[in-house]
Amino acid sequence: MQSLIMAVVGVLMMLFGYFLYSKFLSKRVYKLSPDYRTPSHKYQGGVDYVPTNKWVLWGHHFTSVAGAAPIVGPAVAVIWGWLPAFLWVTLGTIFFAGMHDLGALWASARHKGRSIGTLSGRYIGGSGRVLFLVVIFFLLLMVNAVFAVVIADLLVSTPTAVIPTWGAIAVALVIGQAIYRFKWNLPLVSIVGVVALYALMVLGDRFPVELPETILGLSASAFWIIVLFLYAGIASMLPVWMLLQPRDYINGLQLFVGLGLLYLSIFISNPTVVAPAINQNVPEGTPGIMPLLFVTVACGAISGFHGVVSSGTSSKQLDKETDARFVGYFGAVGEGLLALGTIIATTSGFATLAAWEEVYSAFEEGGAAAFVDAGSTILNAGLAIPESLSATILATMAVLFAATTMDTGVRLQRFVTAVIFELFGVRLNVFLATLITLVTGFGLAFSAGGDGRGGMIIWPLFGTTNQLLAALTLSILAIILLRTKRPVWPVIIPLVFVFFVSMYAAIIQLGTFIADGQWLLVVIDVIILIAAVWVVLAAISSMVRTRNKPLDLDAEMDDIEAGTSV
Known part of the structure; x- marks a missing residue:
């Protein structure tokens, strides 16, 4: 099969999802109103609540939710063949991810920009809220610890990505000042920012930064992990307009340019898909496709982490409620396109089936490295970009996706930490909440020794925890829709x-x-299973108990304003 066919079919399916299905969801299900006054205007404070241009907010949201998972997950899942991964990514993006992300964003914006974990308390009770927050906390802990490892490994394996990775921070700071302080023209600022980022990639390709094997007794990877956590902690305390939002926006544009280059190369070179549609010869030890496919791809189709971002940061920056369709649903489409590009690259970026099987010799042997290597081959064949620079572009894409997610993840974990302490009557200021977030992240990262890779211990639980959290978020949405007499x-x-x-x-x-x-994993898995079942049962009970009690969202907002919310 030619990769061009897969690309055209996949892109057309996702465009159908955005132009038709998201329109149905916006008008008939969530009933987005251009007249609704969003929390960013009601509670504008210049730190978390900031009315934001929908293009800028889309950039923040897209890069925050994408991370490395839509690269790593599909790049691993193709071991079962390209067809199952392709179907789950395309159909999952259209009917699962877009609906979930748009819904979480809408529900939070209708409730003072509060997180989906907090809303669980209002709609299913206090115990459900506590258990919901436990699942969110574990998920964020996994994301922050593991993405730090992913970024550090890529910076070590691809030293040409170091300069553009850290240079992007300086570019973002300038972009933030240009947009919000000096009110410069957004398209002009965007073009200059993207050109600056790609210039940094060319510079990085010419001047790779390789750290010595040990620094202060730490490995190069462990050193990068410490630096990344410290940076993310500082970034999480800054106003969103200063660094987080412009960094995500300009990265989003750069990443879409990178995706455009990858898809253009596919259209020009039209490489042959060498991987089988259904792999009947999987390596020994590979788990069964059912149900592991659906939790391995995870963020490429639906992700509970997206609901946390939608209700944690994006809802506080939504300028108009109708912007939620573009920010939430199209943000999911952007991630779906990244996952689709990853599937195409990792199944057609090899000369032969034997070469592909050599890379996929065992389960979880693909991942980000396979995407960078195979993708650089396609860029070279289609656009004649030197393989070294191609690898730099794709590695920087992967790093910046992961880095922007880690930025948002640390900020969100700080929010969740503060809420959890509030349940016990303790109010944390931003510094203490951030400190606890960093200490728990460091503790997990270095729990298995001095290499900083301790987060990988609980990574096997990421996929299932992430999808369970998505189900819990959908259960809250279902209650709200039932009570507002909308299609459920x-x-x-x-x-x-x-x-x-x-x-x-x-x-x-x-x-x-x-x-x-693996008793640590056993304990965590049992806790997450109990919490998920408890929350879903509480949600079902709430649906039955309140199905005949109509909910007026405007009146609900008045109750929250009056301080009667949970």
Whole structure:
């Protein structure tokens, strides 16, 4: 099969999702109103609540939710063949991810910009809220610790990406000042910023930065992990307009340019897909495709982390409620396109099937490295970009995706940490909440020794935890839609599917952890399973109990303003 066919079919399917299905969701299900006064205007404070141009907010949202997972997940999942991954990414983006992300953004914006974890308390009770927050906390802990490892490994393996990675911070600071302080023309600022980032890539390709094997007794990777956490902690305390938002926006544009180059190369070179549609010859030890496919691809189709971002930062910056369609749904489409590009690159960027099988010799042997290597081959063949510079562009894409997600993840974990302490009557200021977030992140990262890779210990639980959190978010949306007498089937069907698939995966993994004697994973897996089942049962009880109690969202907002919210 030619990769061009896969690219055209996949892109057309996602465009159908945005132009038709998201329009249905916006008008009939979520009923977005251009007249609704969003939290960014009601509570504008210049730090977290900031009315934001929808293009800028889309850049922040897209790069925050994307991370490395839509690269790593599909790049691993193609071991079962390209067809299952392709179908789950395209259909999942259209009917699952876009609906989920748009819904979480809408629900939060209708409730003072509060997180989906906080909303769980209002709609399913206090105990459900606590358990919801536990799942969110574990997920954010995994994201921050593991993405730090992913970024550090790429900076070590591809030293040409060091200069553009850190130079992007300086570019973002300038962009933030230009947009918000000096009110410069946005298109002009955007063009200058993108050109500056790609100039940094060319510079990085000419001057790679390789650290010595040990620094202050630490490996190069461990040193980068420490630097990344310290940077993310500082960035999380700055006003969103100063660094986080412009960094995500300009990275989003740069990343879309990178994706454009990759797709253009596919259209020009039209490489042959050498991987089988259904792999009947998987390596020994590869787990069964069902249900692992659905939690391995994860962020490429639907992700609970997206709901945390939508309700944690993006909802506080939404200028108009109608912008939620572009920011939320199209943000999911952007991630779907990245996952689709990853599938094409990792199945057609090899000369032969034997070469592909050599890379995919064992489960989880693909990942970001396979995407960079195979993608650089396609860029070279299609656009004659030297393979070294191609690798730099793609590695920088992967690093910046992961870095912007880590930036947002640390900020969100700080929010969640503060909420958890509030449940016990303790109010944390921003510095203490950030300090606790960094200490827990460092503790996990260095729990297995001095190499900083401790976060990888609980990474096997990321996929299932992430999907379970998506199911929990959908359960809150279902309650709100039922009580507001709106169509609920677009939410209920994905909710049932995602919940049972992720529970199935979590139970299978629990058996594996017990057999391998991985007792830490056993304990965490059991806690997450109990929390997820408890929350879903509480949600079902709430649906039954309140199905005949109509909900007026405007009156609901008045209650929250009056201080009667949970």
